[in-house]
Amino acid sequence: MSTLINVGFGEVIGREFSYGNVYEEHRHNQEHEKDNATTSNTEDKQHTLSAEVELEMKGRLIDGISLTIIGLFLLLIHLFSRRWIETESERLDSLRKLYLIAGLVFFPLSLLVL
Numbered sequence: 001m002s003t004l005i006n007v008g009f010g011e012v013i014g015r016e017f018s019y020g021n022v023y024e025e026h027r028h029n030q031e032h033e034k035d036n037a038t039t040s041n042t043e044d045k046q047h048t049l050s051a052e053v054e055l056e057m058k059g060r061l062i063d064g065i066s067l068t069i070i071g072l073f074l075l076l077i078h079l080f081s082r083r084w085i086e087t088e089s090e091r092l093d094s095l096r097k098l099y100l101i102a103g104l105v106f107f108p109l110s111l112l113v114l
Contacts (some may be wrong), residue, residue, distance in 0.1 A: 001071075003064030007057060015053050022056045023049070 026049045033061055090096065 001064070001068055004061050005067060006050050007061050007064060010057065019053050019059070022052050026052055 010019060
């Protein structure tokens with residue numbers, strides 16, 4: 001989902017916000033071409049900046065959609081498997097709910113810190 005959010009921000013805020021690395025690589029390639037133009041006359045086919053950004057956007061969009069679909073599929077498998085295995089008393093246990101809430105708070109915070 002973060003990849004899809006990144007693509008969305010690129011469309012709303014500006015493409016350089018989400019695809020700054022493409023802009024940097026393009027500038028680096030242009031500088032490299034200028035340096036090589038004086039020493040050799042070989043021409044490589046280079047994509048324009050807009051084509052490179054479009055290609056990067058489409059790649060990230062495909063990655064984001066496919067990872068989201070895979071994640072939703074795994075979530076559904078997890079939820080249905082848990083319902084099938086758990087008993088009614090395990091679902092209603094207060095200590096278990098506290099453990100799950102603590103996990104939901106601790107793990108994202110530790111991920112952000114790391």
